[in-house]
Amino acid sequence: MSAVYDCSRPDSRADGLAAAAGAVRSSRLVVLPTDTVYGIGADAFDAGAVRALLRAKNRGPDMPVGVLVGSWSTVDGLVLGTPPQARALIEAFWPGDLSIVLPHAPSLQWDLGTTRGTVMLRMPLHPVALELLREVGPMAVSSANVSGKPPAANARDAQEQLGESVSVYLDGGPIENARPSSIVDLTASEPVLLREGAVSAGEISEVLGVPVTAPS
Numbered sequence: 001m002s003a004v005y006d007c008s009r010p011d012s013r014a015d016g017l018a019a020a021a022g023a024v025r026s027s028r029l030v031v032l033p034t035d036t037v038y039g040i041g042a043d044a045f046d047a048g049a050v051r052a053l054l055r056a057k058n059r060g061p062d063m064p065v066g067v068l069v070g071s072w073s074t075v076d077g078l079v080l081g082t083p084p085q086a087r088a089l090i091e092a093f094w095p096g097d098l099s100i101v102l103p104h105a106p107s108l109q110w111d112l113g114t115t116r117g118t119v120m121l122r123m124p125l126h127p128v129a130l131e132l133l134r135e136v137g138p139m140a141v142s143s144a145n146v147s148g149k150p151p152a153a154n155a156r157d158a159q160e161q162l163g164e165s166v167s168v169y170l171d172g173g174p175i176e177n178a179r180p181s182s183i184v185d186l187t188a189s190e191p192v193l194l195r196e197g198a199v200s201a202g203e204i205s206e207v208l209g210v211p212v213t214a215p216s
Contacts, residue, residue: 064113
């Protein structure tokens with residue numbers, strides 16, 4: 001049976017974070033609040049747990065899962081290299097609403113879906129998410145919804161969609177003006193904005209010093 005923890009109460013928050021950490025380490029799924037929308041997450045290095053995450057969302061490996069990290073320094077161990085453009089975006093927007101796609105380190109043993117040698121990384125600006133990430137390490141996280149339905153802006157919405165497929169729900173309250181993160185692909189010679197979300201194309205262009213246009 002799934003357990004729901006009210007993270008607005010210190011005692012329940014501590015119990016919930018401990019339960020969520022235990023679930024992640026046991027190859028189970030958790031729902032956590034982020035600064036954009038609620039996410040469904042698993043250990044990024046547990047291929048079976050990531051497959052369970054995709055099943056819970058009713059989607060295939062052709063739509064790979066991104067990775068949330070709890071610190072800037074974590075990125076260096078996950079990617080082939082951190083180019084100056086990525087450093088600039090990290091310094092400007094992390095923790096926050098920008099996801100960055102980079103070539104992942106070839107030595108990593110993970111299966112996030114059909115990533116073609118890349119990984120999408122983000123550090124969220126939410127205390128509950130950051131505390132969990134700093135406890136368990138990088139997590140594969142996608143929006144907490146069944147594919148084709150609206151992303152959950154609160155824990156109840158997530159539970160109604162995902163039900164018992166998730167072991168632990170961390171209720172951080174409703175997310176006001178929930179919007180997905182923006183996604184910038186830095187795997188080619190020029191940056192490509194794959195999705196304009198909470199961070200605008202203009203803000204990204206200003207940091208990079210080159211024009212970045214929103215996808216049509």
